[in-house]
Amino acid sequence: MGKYRAGTELKEGFSIIKLTDEGSRSSAELLPAIGNNLYRFTCGGYEVLVPPANLTSFSLESDEVFKYGTPLLSPPNRVRKGQFIFKGRAYKLPLNEPPDHHLHGEICAKAWEVIAYGASEEEGAWVTSQFRYAEHPEIMAYFPHKLVFTMTYRLWDGRLDLEGGITNEGVEEAPFAFGLHPYFAVPFGSGEEISLRIPAAAEWPVTNQAFVMGTPEVSAFSQGLLEGVPIDNYPLLGCSLISMGQAADRTCRIDMKNRDYTIAYQFDQIFPYVVLFRPDWASAYSLEPYTYVTDAFNLPYEHELTGARGIRAGEHVRFTTGMWIEKRGGAAHG
Template sequence: MDGSLIGGSPAVRLAAQDTPAKGPAFVEATVLPGRGMMLLQARLRLASGEVIDAIVAPDAEGAARALNGGPDDFAGNASFSFGGAILAPYANRIRGRAVAGAREIETKIAGHSVRLPANWGGKAPGAERYAMHGLILATPVPWRQPEPDRVTGRLEAGDFGGRWPGRAALDFEWRLQGGGLHLTVTATNAGETPLPIGFGWHPYFALPSGDRRQARLWLPARSHVLVDNYDEVLPTGQVEPVADGAYDFTALGGRALGEAYLDDCFIGLRRQNGEAVAELCDPAAGLGLRIASASPQVSAFQAYAPPDKAFVALEPQFNLADPYGGEWNGRDTGMAQVAPGATVTYAVSVTAFAPGNR
């Protein structure tokens, strides 16, 4: 990075201090505290010794243009168009009634009426507008870097500018350790009433070979959520088993993506050693990535993979889309309810491996 400010803060570069001598490993990362502590880039050393960008993102100049008041940045939207945005106090979509004369929706969160930015929606004529990916996408976070391989931040989020019930404080940590990239976000209920909260992370993992057809996804989930279409991508409230179907990525070693389009939420996760996991392999590049969360509240993985793009976004998240929507008929949709003074933690780790060595 060139030291320019993004969201009013400098980009923070992390450098690994204990990288394993052999094998793929994360060696650098760049975090943007001025944009909700999002990840801009992570650099990965392959088994061959070559160092590549593991995340799809523009260079410093391009990121600054997009994130410093760019034309497509209403409510921080540009943060989830590349890199890896942190999503809080909810992930995915929330529906509501359009507010006349405002780019807002009105809806109920845990029984409380709120107004959220209507920052996303389908592109087809007449498509619904809704709130997308939380309320910290463009929020500056006070930060410090206690070690070269670690950055922390604390956001006294309160009621997220009057848009959310309850009061929250969020503590962030990014670190490079043991060849892996690690994210931890802890929410503390700083109010006197229960705090509803959901977390997610939206990383665009690059396929270094550029050959998306042969890339393989392993996602041990029992079911996926049905949506109305791939334009609005709104849940119908119906859930379908994946076994032996087009959305079955449970086989050992995964399944080639081919020409499949994905913008789907996978649930009923089969945890491995207590972790919710997914793996993305690019055999042509000799690279595999394992995305894992030990947080018991992570109930879903959203997978976004257009067939004409050399990336896959794999998003471990607490909650399903539209978690308070009537289509769920009282189903547990994954939002945490944090008691006053209590905490909940979202933790994700990404590690790299050479597929042939597994």
């Protein structure tokens, strides 16, 4: 038997997919039934993501699907009043953050279909899942576009990669907005010195709900992120919106300086923006890559600045992310 394994397990009545890499003492657990949530990832003995206390809470409490693991977001963050106009068509999304806003879309709460999974020395341990809007009439009623999301998580040598694709199988251009919301396990309140490094270019002025209040500027915070800024005292429920620089390597790092390890998170050029967020319900910190800034279709700025765009009929958008642990003074995973 090789060091990689992929298989199904039954946990709390849910069928999960577990990927294992014995060589790096790493494993990943995916919950296809609720948003295809990558709810747990451990690497080299470290918890990388914060899982829920139990899986049942995902299905019993509507907002729990946003709070743990790695929710998949379309559209990411809030849409004011749930309304916007794209290419002359008015869209009205459900107000799932009453009374005023639509929050994070529905693909993070719906069941996904597992297409295939497997493991080998050449390919690591992997699983491919898919979500089709056309199979959900309740979504098509307010968003009449046949988008197909296909995601492959792959664990190889201690690194967990996501290879994703979004295809418009419809006949009309659709508004396009996608993001991820990983909750990285960060030991706040333990006396740990924690710092954050991001290849940032500028900072947007935003409210505590990440609504944009102006155009981005180079700030002391965005400049400091290049070398590392302390986040030990980052405010609970605080958020920041950062435009990424033009560097090809978009790896962000959360450094636990006393414990001599780093959580590394990498995403590609499809995501020009990252939202930083500290929840008040878990010892976690989120780095959320977005294809657009919050509520971009309602902003009075050029779409090239905000990332507001469409996905044309027949178009296929690809993206990749990766996460791993780097151990200083020892072997690095990933």
